[in-house]
Amino acid sequence: MPARVVFVHGIGGPRDPAGELEQWSTALAAGMSAAGHADQAERLMAGTPGSRAFAYYGDLFTAPGAQGDGAWSPTGEEADILAGLLGDVVASLVEENDAETDPDRRRAERRVLEHARAQLAEGTQAQGSGQILRKALDVATTLLALRPWRSVGTWVAPKLMVRELAQVARYLARGEDQAGGGSLDERIRARVLDAIGDGPSLVVAHSLGSVVAMEAxxxxxxxxxxxxxxxxxxSTRAAVWPRLRPHPPAAPACVGNWLNFWDRDDLIAVRPRLERDVVPNAAGVVPESRRVDSDGVWVHPAQKYLAQPALAGPVAAALRDSAAEAP
Known part of the structure; x- marks a missing residue:
């Protein structure tokens, strides 16, 4: 049977899985057409039921670590991971600032970044999770004064920014049991595996979803x-890479080819060349990282990546090859 396309989302609030499936598929189809694969774009959008799937797990983050008002009450390890993630984001922003060609903007933004670094470094000894959470909110408040968030309102408030970044921490802490059995990370991976099913699949995973999908x-x-x-x-060193399973992270045995796409202006894709940090599988497969360049100030959304011909073209070719091999 031809391979199905399975999308795996990243951090964020509640989603409409059916609506997201159409949006992601439409963006990918546009990229396929731009890459000269209009036939595969048409096949993708007109596929039979089950030929496309959206692996949704966002609702699992509403249980039980969230309190009645929606606030997040972190464990110690979750708070530590969040602090490390914010540190990596700040370090990435400092690197971007170093390359800024406008001297006035570089100086203004560097002052903000130095303040964020000082906030992260304050009282690093024997901090409780509540103190780290308050520090994270302070750092988020500082960072939201910078581009791109100031320009596009990606996160409208520090609490929202911290709550969504905290999903990475909650997944990687692996200690949050949920009603119905299993830890949070186990139930998330089960959702992804259920969407993939038994037949051949092309798995397209974004942001935190790439971590979840690789492990699944x-x-x-x-x-x-x-x-x-x-x-x-x-490959995020302080927060993600040390906690991946298996460790060191390796290409899954079932994967025949792994393409990793990153945008120079994507502040979430810290250390984007994954092949440096992932062990090959038995067939010698490792990630092959390819840079794309999107328009706009905030380039992290999945749809921006999916519409890139450089990404959509290989997916179209894989779909064509899968259909040709199907009995």
């Missing part, structure tokens, strides 16, 4: 001719 595929026995990651934080 180590539990998958089916065929994945192509694994595509977008804006991935897998």
């Amino acid at each position: 595929l180590h539990e998958h026995a089916g065929e994945v001719p192509l694994f595509v990651t977008l804006g991935s934080p897998i």
Whole structure:
């Protein structure tokens, strides 16, 4: 049977899975057409039921770590991971600031970044999770004064920014049991594996979803001719990479090809060249990182990546090859 396309989302608030499936598919189809694969774009959008899937797990983050008012009450390890993630974001912003060609903007933004670094460094000894959370909110408040967030309102408030980044911490802490059995991270991976199913699949995963999908595929026995990651934080040193399973992280055995796409202006994709930090599988597959350049100030959204011909073209080719091989 031809491979199905499975999308795996990243951080964020509640989603409409059916609506997201159409939006992601439409963006990918536009990229396919721009890459000269209009036939595959048409096939993608007119596919039979089940030929496309959106692996949704965002609702799992509403249980039980959230209090009645929606606030997040972190464990110690979750708070530590969040602090490390914010540190990596600040370090990425400092690197971007170093390359800024406008001297006035560089000086103004550097002052803000130095303040954020000082906030992260304050009272680093023997801090409780509540103190780290308050520090994270302070750092988020500082960062929201910078581009791109100031320009586009990606996160309208520090609490929203911290709550969404905290999803990475909650997944990687792996200690949050949920009603119905299993830890949060186990139930998230189960959702992804259920969407992938038994047949061959092309898995396209964004942001935190790339971490989830990589780990889930180590539990998958089916065929994945192509694994595509977008804006991935897998190589983020302080927060993500040390906590991945297996460790050191490796290409899943079921993956026949792994393409990783990153945008120079994507502040979430810290250390974007994953091949430096991922062990090959038995077939020698490692991530192949390819840079794309999107328009606009905030380039992290999945749809911006999916509409890139450089990304959509290989997915179209993999779909064509899968259809040709199908009995």
